[in-house]
Amino acid sequence: xxxxxRTSGAIGDFLWTWELKSxxxxxxxxxxxxPQGFEAVDxxxxxxxxxxxxxxxxxxxxxxxxxxxxxxxxxxxxxxDQIMSLLRDMSGKLDAAPPSLDGILGLKGVLELETPPLAPxxxxxxxxxxxxxxRQAMTELSGMRRNEGNRLREVxxxxxDEIERLRIAAAQSAGAQPANIRARLDAQLRELMPEGAPxxxxxxxxxxxxxxxxxxxxxxxxxxxxHVAATRELIAQGGAVGRxxxxxxxxxxxxxxxxxxxxxxxxxxxxxxxxxxAIEQLRxxxxxxx
Numbered sequence: 001x002x003x004x005x006r007t008s009g010a011i012g013d014f015l016w017t018w019e020l021k022s023x024x025x026x027x028x029x030x031x032x033x034x035p036q037g038f039e040a041v042d043x044x045x046x047x048x049x050x051x052x053x054x055x056x057x058x059x060x061x062x063x064x065x066x067x068x069x070x071x072x073x074x075x076x077x078x079x080x081d082q083i084m085s086l087l088r089d090m091s092g093k094l095d096a097a098p099p100s101l102d103g104i105l106g107l108k109g110v111l112e113l114e115t116p117p118l119a120p121x122x123x124x125x126x127x128x129x130x131x132x133x134x135r136q137a138m139t140e141l142s143g144m145r146r147n148e149g150n151r152l153r154e155v156x157x158x159x160x161d162e163i164e165r166l167r168i169a170a171a172q173s174a175g176a177q178p179a180n181i182r183a184r185l186d187a188q189l190r191e192l193m194p195e196g197a198p199x200x201x202x203x204x205x206x207x208x209x210x211x212x213x214x215x216x217x218x219x220x221x222x223x224x225x226x227h228v229a230a231t232r233e234l235i236a237q238g239g240a241v242g243r244x245x246x247x248x249x250x251x252x253x254x255x256x257x258x259x260x261x262x263x264x265x266x267x268x269x270x271x272x273x274x275x276x277x278a279i280e281q282l283r284x285x286x287x288x289x290x
Contacts, residue, residue, distance in 0.1 A: 005140035015065040025057040054240035159282040249283040
């Protein structure tokens with residue numbers, strides 16, 4: 001399920017912002033990006049995500065801006081003196097223009113960035129604020145996903161209603177009635193037999209019973225009804241039911257495929273094809289459910 005949440009706050013000159021984005025996924029995959037000094041928040045983000053989510057790909061990004069600790073450029077006098085001494089020694093020995101000031105300052109080790117150390121209590125307060133912001137963002141993300149789930153519930157129920165309608169149509173189809181199947185097979189068998197050829201009534205009855213059993217789709221129709229009821233019950237109970245619904249979709253497909261392979265007439269075949277299309281639409285929506 002998809003979702004987005006953003007929280008931000010400040011402690012003095014220290015500003016922080018959390019952005020959480022989630023998309024569909026078969027399992028829970030958390031990717032966290034945090035600035036230097038906040039590495040410990042990575043593990044916390046994964047822990048909090050596991051408390052709220054069961055499936056989905058979550059991207060959590062922490063951005064900070066600390067005006068008081070941006071650091072100050074200073075010149076490493078020892079390194080500069082050593083470089084200047086080398087330049088004096090090389091003067092007159094090489095036919096080259098003297099180096100420019102910006103070239104000297106650009107040498108590694110000449111300019112250094114000094115960052116003032118933070119008191120432990122200040123860093124602890126920042127960590128606490130960032131963690132609270134993360135929990136707030138995760139709560140908002142969960143709320144957005146819950147709202148999406150409520151909308152998906154109605155869509156899924158609509159697909160289930162369509163599957164149930166087609167199931168009833170299949171049950172009422174002439175091609176699903178054992179008596180009709182038997183009569184049609186009897187007629188086909190007699191057309192294939194040479195005219196006047198003797199037919200053993202007992203053997204004919206056995207063959208018709210066997211062929212009728214193979215073409216009987218009542219079991220598939222009954223199982224489709226059971227799967228529809230089970231899907232409704234799972235959604236009604238709530239919680240993380242996405243994986244169970246995935247399994248039920250596989251069962252729906254199995255019954256629809258068997259019904260199509262057994263179909264005794266074109267009308268029942270067409271119903272089976274419509275069933276497969278409705279089940280595929282249901283499966284696509286279930287992929288969005290946690």
